[in-house]
Amino acid sequence: MSTVTPPSRLHELSADEMAIYRQLDPEQLPKHIAIIMDGNGRWAGQRRLQRFFGHQQGAESVQYVVETASRIDLPWLTLYAFSLENNLRRPETEVSFLMRLLRTYLVGNVKRMNDNNVRIAYIGRIKDLPQEVQETMQWAADQTARNTGTTLTLALNYGARVEIVDAVRDALAKIAAEQSGPLPLQELLAKLSEQHVSQALYTAHMPDPDLVIRTSGEMRISNFLLWQIAYAEIYVTERFWPDFRGLHLLQAIREYQCRERRFGGLGNPPKAKPAEPERVLAQ
Ligand code: IPE
Ligand code: IPE
Numbered sequence: 001m002s003t004v005t006p007p008s009r010l011h012e013l014s015a016d017e018m019a020i021y022r023q024l025d026p027e028q029l030p031k032h033i034a035i036i037m038d039g040n041g042r043w044a045g046q047r048r049l050q051r052f053f054g055h056q057q058g059a060e061s062v063q064y065v066v067e068t069a070s071r072i073d074l075p076w077l078t079l080y081a082f083s084l085e086n087n088l089r090r091p092e093t094e095v096s097f098l099m100r101l102l103r104t105y106l107v108g109n110v111k112r113m114n115d116n117n118v119r120i121a122y123i124g125r126i127k128d129l130p131q132e133v134q135e136t137m138q139w140a141a142d143q144t145a146r147n148t149g150t151t152l153t154l155a156l157n158y159g160a161r162v163e164i165v166d167a168v169r170d171a172l173a174k175i176a177a178e179q180s181g182p183l184p185l186q187e188l189l190a191k192l193s194e195q196h197v198s199q200a201l202y203t204a205h206m207p208d209p210d211l212v213i214r215t216s217g218e219m220r221i222s223n224f225l226l227w228q229i230a231y232a233e234i235y236v237t238e239r240f241w242p243d244f245r246g247l248h249l250l251q252a253i254r255e256y257q258c259r260e261r262r263f264g265g266l267g268n269p270p271k272a273k274p275a276e277p278e279r280v281l282a283q
């Protein structure tokens with residue numbers, strides 16, 4: 001018997017989603033799923049469309065996936081929407097289109113976020129985004145701040161290496177400030193622990209992702225949450241992001257539940273075969 005209270009909005013899943021949900025173990029659902037939403041350009045290219053159409057269709061996928069996540073009571077969903085490298089290395093026309101799309105997406109979907117009890121948050125170098133984009137982002141976060149269901153975190157202008165460098169700097173500064181007087185450098189460095197760094201990352205308040213999903217088949221992490229995914233399970237699908245739906249999120253969770261997480265240990269010993277019941281010999 002499960003001791004977990006079933007999500008109250010399961011009846012809102014489609015029949016296909018429900019069929020997969022029924023195969024899941026409610027006690028072993030991931031708490032945090034992070035998704036590298038890749039393949040918008042290829043999706044468009046396959047249809048002889050410009051890349052922009054792929055991004056537009058990708059924004060539709062975001063909403064479908066967020067709503068399914070909220071219906072199964074997933075506490076944390078983090079989506080890699082725009083990397084630091086995308087900002088630096090893509091043409092200005094594409095970057096400014098993505099910025100406009102982000103604003104349109106937020107303005108158009110805040111009501112649905114509220115209907116689904118979803119709270120919006122962000123990680124990344126947000127301060128380097130255009131002012132009007134930051135304002136819309138802040139507005140969407142404020143409008144959804146009181147929601148208590150899924151926290152949807154959008155990684156925007158995000159790069160994991162920069163995040164780690166910033167976190168180490170902040171952690172050392174904090175340790176230094178907590179001392180009664182100046183410490184020799186060696187002593188300061190010796191005090192730095194994993195916990196100090198974790199607590200200085202953008203994600204300090206979240207559990208680490210249990211599952212990372214990447215769409216479009218690339219077997220790489222592309223500078224996403226490098227610290228936090230140390231022991232995450234990785235699921236790569238060939239499907240392009242604009243074709244990804246809640247059903248595929250549930251399929252990824254089903255695959256995740258078939259994995260054995262070991263965290264460097266030896267895992268569960270193979271189950272001993274149940275002893276044969278004693279035969280009652282015929283008298
Ligand atoms: C992912 O799709 C969206 C962003 C990185 C902003 P891509 O734009 O990377 O699409 P592909 O990988 O070129 O197909
Ligand atoms: C990763 O996709 C970044 C996002 C999904 C936002 P990219 O398309 O930028 O990754 P690479 O360049 O193929 O590694």
Ligand code: MG
Nearest residue numbers: 038039040041
């Ligand atoms: Mg890509």
